Amino acid sequence: MAQSLRPRRRFRQPSVIPGFGLTLGYTLTCLGVIVLLPLAALVTRASGLGLSGIWDVATDPRVASALRVSFGVSLLAALTASVFGFLIAWVLTRYTFPGRKIVDAVVDLPFALPTAVAGIALASLYAPNGLVGAQLAKFGIEAAYTPVGIYIAMVFIGLPFAVRTVQPLIVEIDREIEEASATLGATRLHTLVRVVLPPLIPAVLTGFALAFARGVGEYGSIIFIAGNLPYVSEIAPLLIVIKLSEFDYGGACAIATIMLGISFVTLLAINLIQAWSRRRFGYV
């Protein structure tokens, strides 16, 4: 860069475009007031509890079980969303079939549908007397008001993340490599597993992490179908709401801090995956 010629690094490179001070100042002010200040309030409140205070809350049996349900079920749901998300992304980019564009648009439904609406719809579908719930009941599966219901809601909201992170990369695969692989005598399955799949792994992992993070934090689409039985189907976000309604701000903050911590670790993981992918494959 031209900067290396200068004796000192500048904060900003010179430009004739006006408005830097105004727009950056406005951006930082909004960011500070809307996002950073309130988040700092949480961190302050949580640090007041101390590590031991947070640990006490986290090891409370009811809280521990809620965290286990949230993280455990979200892992399973993100796994499901990743597998089927990959399949859907593949079908949408590689095959032509009637209604493909509509199917493509449908994928974004969970982004657009308010979570409470999805929540009551899933609850009524999977209730023992609901359309799907009654069928599942024949096989002895109870979906609504159990962790299975939580799993279904988490798959619902996680799916678009899984599809949309992989899809653009499938579009960009260089098909000549596949042709080369086929020419060299590889079977189609062999080509898919050894040639097509490896460069897509970072995107699949990113989609998985996004779906997982979303599932852990999700509230609206889950609480209606979950039944919210303590120790069985109670999720961590709901417990925050319960603690708040009992004016137990400390408890609410402790759970929120644990959840924030996990989502930062997830974000970090995504960044590491992308950095690794950039080194390994030359793109994100």
Added chain:
Amino acid sequence: MSKAIPHGDIGRPASVVTEGSRVRWLLIGTAIAFLALFLVLPLVTVFVQAFAKGWEAYLAAFTEQDAHAAIRLTLIVAAIAVPFNVVFGIMASWAIAKFEFAGKNLLVTLIDLPFSVSPVVSGLIYVLVFGAQGLIGPWLIEHDIQIIFAVPGIVLATIFVTFPFVARQLIPLMQEQGTAEEEAALTLGASGWHAFRTVTLPNIRWGLLYSVLLCNARAMGEFGAVSVVSGHIRGLTNTLPLHVEILYNEYNFVASFAVASLLAGLALVTLAVKSGLEWRYSADIAAGARGH
């Protein structure tokens, strides 16, 4: 997102770079069945349940005073939150895309932060600042200002959860368009504002419209964050999603799904317009999928 694929031979079954036709139809069938079961069926259920007792019962849900109040509040909240985030998004993307400065990546990450915070936590942090036991709670009480369990809190929580929508759409778009056109306008004597209005804005209009659409859908549909700060006071601090919850918990299913069908209709319109924009102006909405 649904980019045209540059090769013309995809549909041909004999190609070596695709699967056999039986496998293909099996995969297509599985994908569609999965989407139908997990995504479409819940959507259909909303309308089926809403009309379960006929038109009259459906319409009765909207004659209630509380329903009117919820609709009004949802519109007010969106009318404040969406323009706020449009102004913020344009300001932020101008600063980030048109200039090179230290700490830019960190700034972009911080703007994205609300996406990775649970909706419930988003509500909680505002309670911690403005609530009765909050940071400035006592001061607010002294001056008789109510934010939590009132409309300002709902607006703030909604702004928080929709904060990144416009900015993250416009930043890559403006980065891709560079600064050459604006520089030309400035050289020709345009003021900064004039250059923005006549050069930048037309370049980003489809991307902007696209992000406003998504921002609005989220603003009107937000549940978790709003539920924490609202206090659920009927007729006063109930938005449409909260009204859906209350009716559902009262076993008033038809009314609950009727109100929900309104939100589902909004989601469908959003999806339709969004897809229309993507099909038509995909290059003008999003910068290349790979970024820079």
